[in-house]
Amino acid sequence: MPYGPHTADDRARMLGALGLTSVDQLFDDIPVALRASRLDLPPPEPELELAARLSGLAARNRTDLASFLGAGVYRHWSPPAVDQILLRSEWYTAYTPYQPEISQGTLQSIYEYESLLAELVDLDVVSASHYDGAAATAEAALMTCRATRRDRVLISRGVHPHYRETVRTYFAGRLELDEIPLITDGESAGTTDLAALARLLAEPDRPVAGVIAAQPDFLGLLEPMPEIGRLAHAAGALFVAVIEPVSLAVLAPPGAYGADIAAGEGQPLGIAPQYGGPYLGILASTDALVRQIPGRLVGMTADLDGKRAFVMTMRAREQDIRRDKAASNICTNQALLALAASVYLATIGPHGLHDVAALGAARAAELEAALAAAGAPRLHPGAYLNEFAVRVPDARAVHRRLLDRGVLAGLVLADAEPDDPSLADGLLVCATEVTTPIEIARFAEALSEVLDGRPPTAVEAGAGAERRSAVGVVR
Amino acid sequence: MVPTDLRYTNDHEWVRADGAEATIGITAYAAGQLGDIVFVELPDVGRVLEQAAPFGVVESVKAVSDLFAPVGGEVVQANAALAGSPELVNGDPYDAGWMIRVRLSDPGQLDDLLDAAAYDALIAAG
Numbered sequence: 035m036p037y038g039p040h041t042a043d044d045r046a047r048m049l050g051a052l053g054l055t056s057v058d059q060l061f062d063d064i065p066v067a068l069r070a071s072r073l074d075l076p077p078p079e080p081e082l083e084l085a086a087r088l089s090g091l092a093a094r095n096r097t098d099l100a101s102f103l104g105a106g107v108y109r110h111w112s113p114p115a116v117d118q119i120l121l122r123s124e125w126y127t128a129y130t131p132y133q134p135e136i137s138q139g140t141l142q143s144i145y146e147y148e149s150l151l152a153e154l155v156d157l158d159v160v161s162a163s164h165y166d167g168a169a170a171t172a173e174a175a176l177m178t179c180r181a182t183r184r185d186r187v188l189i190s191r192g193v194h195p196h197y198r199e200t201v202r203t204y205f206a207g208r209l210e211l212d213e214i215p216l217i218t219d220g221e222s223a224g225t226t227d228l229a230a231l232a233r234l235l236a237e238p239d240r241p242v243a244g245v246i247a248a249q250p251d252f253l254g255l256l257e258p259m260p261e262i263g264r265l266a267h268a269a270g271a272l273f274v275a276v277i278e279p280v281s282l283a284v285l286a287p288p289g290a291y292g293a294d295i296a297a298g299e300g301q302p303l304g305i306a307p308q309y310g311g312p313y314l315g316i317l318a319s320t321d322a323l324v325r326q327i328p329g330r331l332v333g334m335t336a337d338l339d340g341k342r343a344f345v346m347t348m349r350a351r352e353q354d355i356r357r358d359k360a361a362s363n364i365c366t367n368q369a370l371l372a373l374a375a376s377v378y379l380a381t382i383g384p385h386g387l388h389d390v391a392a393l394g395a396a397r398a399a400e401l402e403a404a405l406a407a408a409g410a411p412r413l414h415p416g417a418y419l420n421e422f423a424v425r426v427p428d429a430r431a432v433h434r435r436l437l438d439r440g441v442l443a444g445l446v447l448a449d450a451e452p453d454d455p456s457l458a459d460g461l462l463v464c465a466t467e468v469t470t471p472i473e474i475a476r477f478a479e480a481l482s483e484v485l486d487g488r489p490p491t492a493v494e495a496g497a498g499a500e501r502r503s504a505v506g507v508v509r
Numbered sequence: 510m511v512p513t514d515l516r517y518t519n520d521h522e523w524v525r526a527d528g529a530e531a532t533i534g535i536t537a538y539a540a541g542q543l544g545d546i547v548f549v550e551l552p553d554v555g556r557v558l559e560q561a562a563p564f565g566v567v568e569s570v571k572a573v574s575d576l577f578a579p580v581g582g583e584v585v586q587a588n589a590a591l592a593g594s595p596e597l598v599n600g601d602p603y604d605a606g607w608m609i610r611v612r613l614s615d616p617g618q619l620d621d622l623l624d625a626a627a628y629d630a631l632i633a634a635g
């Protein structure tokens with residue numbers, strides 16, 4: 035039985051009013067080759083059998099691994115209050131409420147999110163959130179073009195490859211995107227090549243709207259953000275900083291080094307790693323760009339009786355008013371996840387966030403020493419916070435063998451950056467405050483076994499066998 | 510009756526020609542239709558405008574409209590007072606509420622515009 039609200043009679047009446055005989059005629063504008071003819075689904079199954087099958091599929095997830103994977107998504111401890119508050123059904127919407135008179139609670143939560151993030155990034159304006167860090171970065175790139183009336187943006191290859199790809203998609207066919215290479219050797223290897231940036235900015239008749247760089251960069255290294263910003267501004271371009279929010283407890287915030295816009299992924303703020311999201315796009319700017327920032331903005335005001343009230347503001351940028359000239363037409367809010375970030379920041383506090391960042395950095399230093407002793411030295415000499423690349427010959431095969439030993443050895447850099455030969459032997463690994471010394475020792479031991487060609491120890495072999503039996507349930 | 514010394518467009522901008530330059534704003538009728546104006550976005554000095562191209566945005570509490578250049582030319586001045594007091598456009602649209610001053614690229618374009626009587630007829634027709 036279909037769960038549609040319309041009866042056959044309803045549909046016949048509506049089609050009659052349109053002068054049509056079938057619903058399919060409504061889709062005539064879509065070429066036949068592009069239409070789905072049928073959904074490729076298996077036949078229906080009884081609920082109990084289906085539940086057993088889904089449990090079997092879920093059991094294929096490896097929950098036994100010691101994980102050193104970051105690369106844009108980070109594991110952190112989250113105060114229980116975060117999930118507990120998120121469980122309240124009053125919050126269950128991704129959207130911003132249009133009727134302030136019945137939505138003060140939601141509006142206040144968004145206002146608090148904006149205020150907390152503004153303090154963290156040290157900029158004036160924060161949007162109510164975007165889909166994810168990649169989408170926020172693409173919107174930041176578009177902002178620079180609107181504000182400067184120029185159509186070319188420079189993005190460092192130190193920005194996450196997925197973010198670069200997303201910006202490229204947003205720009206396709208209408209705006210230019212050039213990549214700034216990274217330095218390949220020496221003390222600054224793996225960070226943005228400032229000389230190359232200066233050359234790209236100086237190309238005649240190709241004015242630049244914005245320069246985008248990430249702090250820390252994709253390889254975990256610290257970028258010379260003030261210098262990048264100075265070069266951008268000297269050429270009349272705006273400067274976009276792609277940030278990781280937890281790092282801002284110990285690193286200078288974008289506002290302190292002259293960034294005009296900050297964009298980044300809010301997942302590290304109380305949101306568990308999830309395959310494909312949903313995540314939280316952070317976007318912030320200076321007051322000068324408030325009419326260019328896309329997405330909802332919630333402000334605080336007073337009602338007729340002088341009482342504090344929260345309302346959406348600066349609405350004239352938005353698509354329901356400005357239609358095709360809106361600041362963005364792809365800017366659904368992530369209100370529930372923004373709430374998670376607010377509760378996380380409010381409960382953990384500034385000192386707590388500092389501890390999280392500092393402990394992650396300390397664990398990463400332990401990890402660096404342990405991996406170097408096991409035969410995998412760092413790939414770059416520069417400063418990092420809690421993520422770095424190590425050199426491992428035949429990295430993809432080693433990564434696979436470590437999985438069999440219960441270790442998720444970060445990211446195979448050749449998969450993420452196949453065009454960069456300097457990363458061919460690289461694994462990108464990270465540590466956070468939830469990384470334990472025991473896990474670090476397990477990684478180092480397993481790595482030296484793999485590199486020496488020794489068989490796994492008994493404990494690791496047991497973990498692998500348990501996993502294989504779980505997979506066996508599925509088939 | 511609108512001021513007789515100005516020229517007008519169908520989009521409700523006015524032009525005050527003054528030798529090689531011209532001052533541009535929006536009419537009292539336009540300001541009244543928009544309601545309380547809260548923001549006016551104007552071009553930077555030096556930008557060269559084509560006739561009929563959008564040169565800015567006027568935002569009121571209930572609507573946002575593009576501003577179209579009645580004549581082409583280089584922007585030589587923009588009314589900085591509107592940044593802090595956009596309500597000047599409602600209160601004094603033909604004088605203190607002016608928006609930009611341009612150096613005319615083709616004074617002949619002034620002949621494309623409506624005179625006061627024609628513009629009066631336009632707004633009378635609604």
